[in-house]
Amino acid sequence: MTAALALNKPHPALAQSGASLPEVKHGYWWYAPPPKAEPNRTDEVNPLVKPVIPPMAELAAWTPPRIRKLIEDQRDYAATALTVDAVADFWRLEDFARRKARAFAGLTQIAMLQNPALNSKSANPMVGDARAELTAHKDDVRQRYLRAHANEFALVMFSRTTCGYCRVQWPIVQRFQDEIGWQVTLMDLDRRPDLGARYGVEVTPTTMIIRRNSHQRMVIAAGIEAYPNLAQMAYQAVKLLTGDIRPEQFMTGAGEEGGFFDALSAGPIAASDPRALSRDRRIGDESTPFGPRQ
Template sequence: DKDHGNKCGWFWYEEPEPEVDDESEKEREPLPPLPARAELMAMHPEDLKTLRDDYLNQAVWKPTPENVKDYYVVHDTIRRKSLAFTNVTSLVMLQNPELNVGREYPITNPGREAFTKVRREGYKSTLTQYRNKYGLIVFTKQGCDYCVIQKGVLNHFVKQHAWDIKEVDINRDPQIAATFNVDFTPITILVERNTKNWMPVAVGSESLRTVEENAYRAIRLLRGDTSPEQFFVMEHEQGGVFDPTAPGGYQ
């Protein structure tokens, strides 16, 4: 017979000792001292972010005055580098006005008033110029409360711009509705006279301003004065900072 002096293990109804996870038992090592300020300022932003997260974790883990201070030293370094970027940005915007959005989008109250006035005059001028070449069709149906609201909006549009507007009930004139792919109401469509060109300018009940702006944009798009990428670009903004197709003053 074999010697069974060491009677241990599963065969002898004894569960083995659980293995000790060295990583979980091991005490986390404290972070090394921070580099000098000059070295911190020279670090890459991604490295600074990693450093900030590491020292934040340490400060939350062991919130001693020293650990919390180390975190805020890194945080302050990031703040200073961000401030330097902001300062240089202001200088670059002054030296390169073609990159400065402020020249076409003012933030002061007088500037905003002028901005709004220029846009309103642009809409009005175009809508007046082409009112005999384009018209609006509003598709409605009986029992549609939103249609009543939209018709009221379009009545104001007629009073201000003297356009022709036709109402079409999709249940009474299903063929016309099918021609424009309309299966719900209200929807307002701009049509070019004596052509097959048309484009929606309001889906559902929209404000007077929205109808005006979209009618302006639709006219410019149908005439080929603008591209889909420039749909929100007004005529006076073409080639400027809000024109995604403009070179921006550099090649």
């Protein structure tokens, strides 16, 4: 403490001349904490400010985020002030936003009629007879494609003796053999536990596509899957593994290639052109989880 007092006491010569002492650096043992900031007063009431609502002609030129902010401010003001005029102004703004959205929807209908390529109705009819015709067409495209690759791929279902769901899924997988002509195989992980580690299977039933004479494989169902979904996933997986589609097109259904539901139908959509990728980054090469291309 004596050292601290000596450091803080001004020198007599400096005191007489009126000169100021240089900033004193406190040592470790006489550390002085910094001054505390003034605490924020939490008991102050937020001022009630009435939002300025411009004329509708001016409001029409505002962007939607700016309009939304004004509506929120007017809502908060009306809920605080609780006057008829404030509440009415809030609902006038809501009505303006409703009419603006209605106008946008109307223009959207015209745009869809004038630009059918942007409209899904031409590729996805919802009327009964047309819907049935589309479903039949997709089934035909899917079956012909999968049958053409029957000698190249096989289906494997991994199961366990104690797996009740496996007994439900296996007849569905067998139907795939009956209708498509693929070889299907049942692998019991209780008898062959090494297969689970080898193929990375942890859940049963797991249905996997395996390409013959290749390391390429792909899970198409984990758990119970209905036959139409199983067939569609098999179709997409084969197209991906053979390089007929890119990963961006994996949700493209049978017969939808190049159409409305094809992500790449109008050109590349990624920051870099996906068709300009080098060969070592394509599906099936050694750098991918599907193994080397044979």
